[in-house]
Amino acid sequence: MPISLFIEQHEHGLAFYINGDLQFHSADEAIYHEYLVIPAVALAIQRFPQTGLRVLICGGGDGLATRDALRFEQVKEIDLVDYNPEVLELARTVFKPYNLGSLENDNVTVYTEEAFEFVLGLLDEYYHVVICDFTYPNSAEETKIYSREWFQEINRVLIPAGIICTNGVSPEKNTAGFWCLYQTLQSADLFTKPLQLDIPSFNFHGYGNWGLFIASPQVITKNEIETISLPNNLHSLTDKQLLEAFIFESAIADYRHQVTIHTLESPQLFYYLLNQSSNQENLLIQSGKHIDFLTIEDTISVQIGRSDSLNLESVAQFWLENIYCYEVNSKNSPDINRFLPARHRYHSPKMTSSWVAHVNELLTEIDVKQLLNSLLLRAQELPPQIANELKNIADKINSNQPLAKLSPKMAEFITLLSVTLLMANLVAPDIVFSKGSSSSGSSYSSDDHNFDTKFLGFIMTGIGGFWLASLFSQSQDK
Structure with a gap:
């Protein structure tokens, strides 16, 4: 830097x-x-x-x-x-x-x-x-x-x-x-x-x-x-x-x-x-x-962490381990910073709280049909099992079957994918939506470059959703 x-x-x-x-x-x-x-x-x-x-x-x-x-x-x-x-x-x-x-x-x-x-x-x-x-x-x-x-x-x-x-x-x-x-x-x-x-x-x-x-x-x-x-x-x-x-x-x-x-x-x-x-x-x-503190003798009273709390994989794992530990409107409310931590100086917990307050509104902006059809165009690059499940969901949505009538597993899959897209925008906005800059401050004006990075960001987000869903399924099977 x-x-x-x-x-x-x-x-x-x-x-x-x-x-x-x-x-x-x-x-x-x-x-x-x-x-x-x-x-x-x-x-x-x-x-x-x-x-x-x-x-x-x-x-x-x-x-x-x-x-x-x-x-x-x-x-x-x-x-x-x-x-x-x-x-x-x-x-x-x-x-x-x-x-x-x-x-x-x-x-x-x-x-x-x-x-x-x-x-x-x-x-x-x-x-x-x-x-x-x-x-x-x-x-x-x-x-x-x-x-x-x-x-x-x-x-x-x-x-x-x-x-x-x-x-x-x-x-x-x-x-x-x-x-x-x-x-x-x-x-x-x-x-x-x-x-x-x-x-x-x-x-x-x-x-x-x-x-x-x-x-x-x-x-x-x-x-x-x-x-x-x-x-x-x-x-x-x-x-x-x-x-x-x-x-x-x-x-x-x-x-x-x-x-x-x-x-x-x-x-x-x-x-x-x-x-x-x-x-x-x-x-x-x-x-x-x-x-x-001159009158007390403290001894170490805390533990070493298990991972990097800012690492995206650690954040996702924390979601899987804790997302169901809290009830809606419960006094035992979670610390939102642990679920969606700020990872850069231009982010702040207040920004995250404001973002979370509009999650429902943001989710309605996602065109699930277009999202799935776009991902299916790249299905050959995905594992066969994931591609088949993705096609099954897309067929149901294309036949205008509402998400509420899907199986709980499928609805959960779509929700996780959508939330991953939104969360990725929060924690790594440059790569997800390719705003033309990187964390190093470099930028390019080439249309080809912008198209490539936008598509790369989109695909990375989609793959991240599948990965998150896969982790969730594994945790549920245990």
Whole structure:
């Protein structure tokens, strides 16, 4: 995916965006970076007194996290790895007045590489502190550096009792995603404490309050946090504010038990970021009850998912396993996000809910007779059993026999095929109706190309319907 960098100049500073997402505003970036870096390094100094600390910073190519790590004279070595040379160049030029030339410090070594690959090649138990300062993930691939496997590698390169602090997401706006990261860290044998903070520029852009995690292979106690020594001349962080950052509204905190761990084989995080569950809206209601995570010792309390929740096959399988578990108008109503998840940033659960509200109307727009006759033109490409059953249904419909008089199995088949067509339009509109673009943003104007892709999309949808019906029949026979 092409990366777009944009700097917005202001009278007294600047704002930096990657792909339209704010990375930092110079007016308040100190809030984020001080919380990300200072407590972790201060705690490591307390645990490793009179020791020259080695620090790894993953991401953070703007040099701002490095600047704050260099506040401590005990930090003798910093390795920074960032895959984007353009951001690193900005750090050495445009951002230099803000990062104080941190990347040019003799104790700092910069590597232009992918963080995951870089860490895989590191020695065991080498760093006292690891800071993960990554951008907000905008694709499933970008969540690789938030997976359990990633945090297991970080744990491996940490000296026992070392500290990791990692960027999270908003516990207010992305509650499930936030706690997914929390539980994923826990599953990598890291004792984890969540923090939340208010960054005005983030709130202005609608990102909500922001979340971080500080973790270690060794338990982090409240007494340790209370007694760490913060450096002088900080812009925002104080001892009192640090302690308050670990306190969460109970309704939001309790949601941590309702998520699934994020792994490479079961990448749940991106699903959570795209599909905020409808019942999470109630979490913003203030109950007056709070949980101080410095006073509790959580253990991992959730399971690893069985598959990718955004994979179309997994969605269909979930339908087959759960579609009959709910009664119409029942209080035990399903979470529509699980049945029709948003799979792209240009989709949203609200769009899905609006779409579902008009399903009956949409179904009436499908010309079943034309659909079946069109598919029969390609019947030789289908398995004989499916082709014969399709012809049988078409004969009945062509003789004007209403669907209601068909056998339940046949009616079910048509319904599944129609719903598959509609669902495919929701989850993959470009390929189904060939609107002339793809997820990569490329487009073609050739009439032949448009015809081919439209027909391909149509056939793929039809085959998907047969596949779904076949799965359903198999599940019913068991």
